[in-house]
Amino acid sequence: MKNLDILRKISQGMYVLTTQNGGCIVDAVSQVSAGDNPLIAVSVMNKNYTNELMKVNDKFALSILDEKVNGEIIKTFGFNSARDINKFEKVKTEEVEGVNIISDSIGYMVCEIIDRIQNDTHTLFIGKLIEADMFKESKEMTYAYYQEHKEDILKVTTENGKTAWVCMACGYVYYGDELPEDFVCPVCGLGKEMFKKKE
């Protein structure tokens, strides 16, 4: 028996992962050692441009999102690829150790990449914390909170009488009367059965 529902009980947060020239939304982040030089692990899909960048770059940063974050940040970094747009033109950032971090966040961690563990779908990047700071005290957004409130956070509205189809796994929105037969979510790769219609 392999009941994958149990995975939903692992608590995850919501972050913008950035590196030199790009970045994306991630929830697969964990602190894997403590002490003065903690290690942070982040898992990035091989198909993401951020993954390509992190194979050649030496650093990454994680900006921690709060429950009141502007949903445009999640749309920009989570529903688009830096192959197609300049994400940093759309969102206010500041530079720390040569990496852009998100101004509208609780704070950030900048890490030096010390290891990369590759599997067939994802790469686990392990970083040593070199810089970190807090901008404000605010309630961090958990992945569970995002799942529960994503339609409000992303302000999913129907446009010009079009129907919106929302991916129940990641929140990606497709506009159109019907989903194409072989449609797969461009963000998480799941099929059309994961989409809920919003009229």
Ligand SMILES: Cc1cc2nc3c(=O)[nH]c(=O)nc-3n(C[C@H](O)[C@H](O)[C@H](O)COP(=O)(O)O)c2cc1C
């Ligand atoms: C809520 C949410 C959580 C996500 N978590 C991850 C994650 O942990 N790892 C990952 O590689 N992609 C994750 N993604 C998907 C990327 O953010 C998305 O594919 C992005 O468009 C990739 O952009 P890039 O091609 O510029 O790297 C997540 C997206 C959303 C909306």
